[in-house]
Amino acid sequence: HYVAICHPLRYATILTPRLITKIGIAALLRSAFAMVPLLAQLAFFPFCHSHILSHSYCLHQDMIRLACADTKFNVIYGLVLITVLWGMDSLGIFVSYRCILQSILRIASREGRLKAPNTCASHICAVLILYVPMIGLSIVHRFAKHSSPLIHVFMAHVYLLVPPVFNPIIYSLKTKQIHQGVLHLLSPTKISSTVM
Template identity: 45%
Template sequence: MSAVNDTKLNSVVFLLTGIPGQEDVRLWISIPFCLVYVISILGNSVILFIIKTDPSLHEPMYIFLSMLAVTALGISIATIPTILGVFLFNSRKISLDACLAQLFFIPLLQCTESFILLLMAFDRFIAIRNPLRYASILTLPRVAKMGLVAVIRAMVIILPLPFLLKRFQYCRANVLSHSYCVHREVMNMACSDITVNSIYGLFTKLLTMGLDSLLIFLSYVMILKTVLSIASHEECLRALNTCISHLCAILLFYTPDLGLAIIHRFANSSSPLLRIILSYISLLVPPLMNPIVYSVKSKHLRARIIRVVFGPPIPSCTLTSKMT
């Protein structure tokens, strides 16, 4: 009997869905998805390459940015096979094991990214509050340990999710409403009592993004309090200017997820299309925009990117000699 149950469990197949009602134009819809992935992968790869090869960028802020780029690349790699598979090749089938792997890695990377954004808020607070002790407080070994803590925390919190889902039998409609696996949807396909999964899913959200966003908010309250105590108006603006990139990254990461949470909890009658679009935005826009936001605000990073992409500038004396 156990062997029969194991066979039934391992043969479970889910059907992924692109954008409902837009099946006839799925190839056209795949074009922006392909562009988003290409720009995200190239942008974050360039950021990683520049930070790794330029010793002057081996500072806490840029090390945290490189961690952010790694999580962005991970999310892209975890979602490319199913999202582009659905839109480009209409490949909708996904096995239970592959689905569980995807719904483990995506939350794991998002949880890690959330903690890294919290670390970056702490970095900005130390830089503004104690600029003279900044280098001694945030040493590179200490920053590396913080990154390791981010990964371990995410692993401990997210690891139970696939195991909690693996124990179920699935006998309901197996059509998912996204082109990637989401814990909430797979959980609702089960034939058993899902109370534990539902409570633990809410617990993971509160313990990760909920707690992180609260601590980030408190960090910026402290930053604002410190900045307002600065006598010089110019120094005050200069200090706030160093936080703009990080604030943009926070808004890009938390706003879509907050919108999804509100819709799921309080607006059950909302359009399913709105939920799906918001889920794609929360998944794909932060990896796309973070390299752009940080390269626009950091002159040094922007100059290095231009040099890598277009090559070093030709000295004026060389141009003059060629013209003569």
């Protein structure tokens, strides 16, 4: 978004397909390599409690709760990992939006100043629908251990399903044709009576 707003004419030359591929691979490796120590440690844990997970997928917090071993490393490393990764992501987003805001304030026309933040609105919504369920799930697992299992399952499914379901909706609503189609679906239609 920073390049699209601050350097729109140079967008294609700055963000080449090769650079985008490198950024995607770096993001994938960052996430994958950060999880390797947790998964390696988890592979050697004995599980003597119930083998029934409280979620429909293998959530790390759920798995270490079932282990009959010292899980202190996993708990501390998981907390540090979440803090560092969220911290880096949040810092990157904050710095880029600070630069975007400075660029917006330098735009002379009022119409241009209003159009630029509108471009960022979908990205901010996408970030929120990713981070809010993630933070909510972490809070539930850390501080609401004795609450109803339904809360844990509900939050896990919100975290799993909300971002991929709402992401395309958020970005597609900015498309004029889709926006008009949705408004047409939601607007009351006149029912024409036919005489037989």
